[in-house]
Amino acid sequence: MSKKIDAAQIKQVLSKLEFLRSYTAYLLPLIIFLIALVILFGVRPLMSSNLKKSIRNQSVKNAKAIQRLQSQEISRDQWKEEKKYQDALAADVNHISKMSMQTTQRELLQYGLFPESKDKSISVYWGFGQAYRQSIENLMTQHKARQCPSRQEIEIAVTRTSSMTETIGMELSSSKRARKTSRRASDQGDEVEQAIIDEICLEAARSASFYADPLDIAGYLYWAKPEHSQQSSSKVFEYVDEQDALKNCWFWQIGYWMIEDVFSSISAMNKSCKNVLDCPVKHLVFIDFSPEITKNQKGAQGEAESPFYLMDPNISAVTESVTSAHTKRLSNEDWDVTRFRFAVVINAKSVQKFMNQVCSPKKHKFKGWQGADPEQTFQHNQITIVEAFTVALSGSSKADSKEDIEFYRYGDDAVVELELVCEYIFSRRAYEDIKPVPVKDLESSQDDFDEYYDEGG
Numbered sequence: 001m002s003k004k005i006d007a008a009q010i011k012q013v014l015s016k017l018e019f020l021r022s023y024t025a026y027l028l029p030l031i032i033f034l035i036a037l038v039i040l041f042g043v044r045p046l047m048s049s050n051l052k053k054s055i056r057n058q059s060v061k062n063a064k065a066i067q068r069l070q071s072q073e074i075s076r077d078q079w080k081e082e083k084k085y086q087d088a089l090a091a092d093v094n095h096i097s098k099m100s101m102q103t104t105q106r107e108l109l110q111y112g113l114f115p116e117s118k119d120k121s122i123s124v125y126w127g128f129g130q131a132y133r134q135s136i137e138n139l140m141t142q143h144k145a146r147q148c149p150s151r152q153e154i155e156i157a158v159t160r161t162s163s164m165t166e167t168i169g170m171e172l173s174s175s176k177r178a179r180k181t182s183r184r185a186s187d188q189g190d191e192v193e194q195a196i197i198d199e200i201c202l203e204a205a206r207s208a209s210f211y212a213d214p215l216d217i218a219g220y221l222y223w224a225k226p227e228h229s230q231q232s233s234s235k236v237f238e239y240v241d242e243q244d245a246l247k248n249c250w251f252w253q254i255g256y257w258m259i260e261d262v263f264s265s266i267s268a269m270n271k272s273c274k275n276v277l278d279c280p281v282k283h284l285v286f287i288d289f290s291p292e293i294t295k296n297q298k299g300a301q302g303e304a305e306s307p308f309y310l311m312d313p314n315i316s317a318v319t320e321s322v323t324s325a326h327t328k329r330l331s332n333e334d335w336d337v338t339r340f341r342f343a344v345v346i347n348a349k350s351v352q353k354f355m356n357q358v359c360s361p362k363k364h365k366f367k368g369w370q371g372a373d374p375e376q377t378f379q380h381n382q383i384t385i386v387e388a389f390t391v392a393l394s395g396s397s398k399a400d401s402k403e404d405i406e407f408y409r410y411g412d413d414a415v416v417e418l419e420l421v422c423e424y425i426f427s428r429r430a431y432e433d434i435k436p437v438p439v440k441d442l443e444s445s446q447d448d449f450d451e452y453y454d455e456g457g
Helices: 007-071 078-102 123-142 151-165 183-206 242-269 317-323 348-358 437-444 446-454
Strands: 281-288 335-347 362-366 376-380 383-392 415-427
Touching: 078 376, 123 242, 151 183, 242 281, 242 335, 242 348, 242 362, 242 415, 242 437, 335 348, 348 383, 348 415
Parallel strands: none
Antiparallel strands: 281 335, 335 415, 362 376, 383 415
């Protein structure tokens, strides 16, 4: 049971403490004094420990390092060794800079044209175009590429064979077949006809490393003279003035260098095989420079989209569609950035290896910008793959990308159509001396560039 506190007792206790009231003036200084003691004997040792640690890690450590160095005997010629080291670093920098320029120092399709031709006749520019076409044909021959048999070739071969074997109703035509006098004869004729077609197509596949058609390579039909153009509706080069002609030739020149690299990459992949039937890369479907990145869609045959420099991303939809989702690299004072795309039919197991090959170093010759210097062998590696699409083909022996798909023979490999969108860079310093003034003006005037490309390049 708790005791009740007596009020009288409380008053008695408080009366005894009454004497403290006279010392309240000393209470605040006493509190301050106690806090000072805590800081002096508590915080100060901690701060002192941190200071000692800092001195030990910095000042003392550095002093010992200096003492060790002072104890070492340095050769009087030590500076010479250091100079060798610094010279080696400078040489590496110069070598890398030189190599970056060599990547862009390539053979020209026509010497004497850039930066400005002394010959002002229109034939100079048509001469460049014919050199462009001839060089693509030379690439076909050099890398053992050929077209598949055309429908006309098949018709001629079947007709000739049918007359020699005296079979009935063997004429191949796109129109309805003539009525046969006998259903049995008709069936036999169809079997023989198909056997002839298969043999012709297989023979074409055995005689090539891969399929390719110059008409599927950008610029080939563009540089055909109007009277020789196979399609009257196709756009071909037209001379407007010297400035426009120089711009056309310049951009198609850098485009040809990219086309060269595609052929070189395919050839390197196919170097250890015999023909289309066993080579990994079966068919170069197309190469172009169109700005749209559209999965497995190629422009109409013969339509010319010239290469262009990726510049200010705000000038047009061209660069926005190309760079915004990819590397965002644009041309600047050091580099010219451009792009291209191409598609191949390839063994499904070789896709990654081929992509690596496309981005691998390649060798080229250089004889100076006038073609008169001693020939040198340089190396270039300027391709970055920024997009890749694959589509399986419906069957291992047919292509889905052409009208006459039944005339392709790819062998027994499982194949896909692989489309690659690539960036390509050039060193500005390397070819600045031969870059035409109209092209330099494009680089300094975004409005002119936008207008130039909108008009078709």
